[in-house]
């Protein structure tokens with residue numbers, strides 16, 4: 001069954017509150033999404049498997065730990081997911097990056113896919129699918145469909161702000177998916193915006209409105 005986790009780390013919560021403020025500038029918004037993305041990746045990567053490896057320090061040989069198992073891919077849902085990628089790559093620099101381009105039709109609120117570019121071995125990778133906002137859940141559910149169609153099975157969805165409606169819809173569509181958020185907000189308004197939320201993440205990140 002799908003696991004939903006709100007990451008309560010104090011640094012994440014503090015930075016998220018600054019991010020939400022309507023007066024946060026584009027520069028501040030971008031920096032904070034990057035930092036929170038990194039902190040979320042730190043928490044989400046807690047469960048990555050380790051293996052023993054023999055190394056030599058300047059003093060002695062020892063059995064040390066290194067990451068084992070599947071290699072990682074970070075896949076942002078464009079546009080806003082792009083803001084989380086660099087922060088994650090600071091922690092996991094060897095990860096590959098795929099892109100899924102999708103926007104939400106303002107009338108229907110349904111996602112429209114416009115681009116998919118993924119590592120060729122995506123089926124063999126542990127995937128962090130990232131997007132700051134989980135609103136109706138339509139974009140995330142379609143992005144997971146796209147990944148599964150290409151053989152991926154090991155996917156974690158990482159967002160910053162989630163609406164209860166989106167969590168429910170995504171869990172119903174993909175019961176095998178683990179979902180991580182920095183906050184579970186109250187509800188969606190009639191326009192499909194998360195309340196209290198932080199507004200339109202893509203526009204705030206890129207300064208397009």
Ligand code: PRP
Nearest residue numbers: 078079080103104135136137138139202
């Ligand atoms: C936003 C957000 C998600 C989507 C969430 O993207 O970044 O991708 O909406 O909404 P949903 O859960 O109801 O599908 P948007 O469509 O505004 O595109 P943008 O990132 O290009 O601005």
Ligand code: URA
Nearest residue numbers: 135193194199200201
């Ligand atoms: N997309 C956003 O960027 N913000 C919302 O509140 C909902 C969807």
